[in-house]
Amino acid sequence: MEFLVCISKAPDTTTRIAFTEGDTRFNEEGVQFIVNPYDEWYALVRALELVESQGGKVVIASVGGADCDPILRKALAIGAHEAVRIDAHPEDAGQVAAELAHYAKDKGFDAILCGKETIDHNSSAVPAMMAEHLDMPCIALATSLNYEGDQAVVTRETANGVEKVGVKGPFVLSAAKGMAEQRIPNMRGIMAARSKPLQVVPAQGASAGTTIDRFALPEEKAGVKLIDADNPSELVRLLREEAKVI
């Protein structure tokens, strides 16, 4: 089996968010970058587990500049076999999806695994867009993936609860919690990652369909109003008369 796992670079979850250039760019100075958690914990690890039990390889791909290489190395250390970096600054989901689809086309991957969303852009858009470019089914918010014969059996979250579906032929999937458990790279993996192939391929020049005018930080909270533990009716009154939420 050959899997393509799409990996995005993301700021560590505890990062203080600040902007530069007139609030038009995220200030990356001093920011620790990680593999987007859904891509790493769920998509990548599940692909590795399947290859470990059934043979094959896992290729990881990221759309980004050279600053993505460390996170690709980290994914290689966890166990991916080969890395590909599509050399373009990621502007929006549409552009990223077009670039990934262009790369994946005709490569014969059995499945393309993504995370359910990036923790910086939070758009949950790349997998479906990629699937449409490739004319493949997209199974969003998948919580498990197994193979039964030539059929992939996937459970996914829907508005009604969890549903089980079967797909024959290649597909795109976005992985949510439940798919696999986090793996910590060990020393051997880290050493091995250094000599694994990391190929840089030119972008095809897909354009973005959106642009960010500026960023803004949310308004500061006025500060907490403390209510005496013996007087919960006061809280009820405030929620009703002041906050007007009940």
Add this chain to the structure above:
Amino acid sequence: MKCIAFIQTKGGQATKASLEAAGLGASMGETVAVVSGDIEGDAGLGAVGVGRILQGPGHLDDSQLARLVSAAADQEEAQVVVCAQDHLGKAVAGRVAVRLNAGLVAGITSVPSGDVYTRNVFSGKAMAHVKGTTDKLVVTTTPNAIGMPEPTGASASVSAFAPELGQSKVEVLEEAKPDTGNRAPLPEAELVVSAGRGLKGPENWGIVEDLADSLGATTACSRPVSDIGWRPHHEHVGQTGITIRPNLYIAIGISGAIQHLAGVNSSKVIVVINKDPEAPFFKAADYGIVGDAFEVVPKLTEAFKAL
């Protein structure tokens, strides 16, 4: 400007998240709704400003729905397609954008001016003001962010719509059992009562359920609580769980770690109940009670019941 609104229905009626999306469309221009399968009357769409409904066949997958919606956009020569950023909306919107060669602005929270949309980024720690750069645009709305428009009293006309939709490549092996609870699903809920490790064990959730019942709220939990199996996974909110933005979020025995806040910090009002006055959650709260959950929560339930 002309809009297509892709509508999801439940029991023949448009979901609240879909009505919000349609209402936004109607505030921007003439809006034609697209539905799949049976609806009751006009599914509540006339009241939010939709004039016409194109009704496609039922039981379609995301790829077929995308064909249905883009065919409608082509037929109506619409510039904007709107839908809710929910499970199905996420799956369909991206495909529609690719089919229409349109930009996609996902999960918007407001429209501050004509062509600028705001959306949350960095897990709610910041906001981006986004514009489309293409002739057509697909916009998805975060549930409970835009709000419902004033009802118009009008109704929408329904006509059958049957473009070429292709075959589904996905076979449903086991359908989800529709949830029987009468509580609103978390992403759409207006009132949420949530608890964390401070509750000590699953046997203590009765007081949380009672509080939720007294308000008609949906229950949620922190991640460790669902990880150890005290509560079902679908209740887990936060960076790795569900993102919610209710009008009221009551957090009981939750410390307020940044990854938890990432999923709830867009709530309009946050109430924190924690026995530790130094708990970080108080910094993100509007109202707080410092006290033992086992004493405070039952009293609060009584106070809500007394309303």
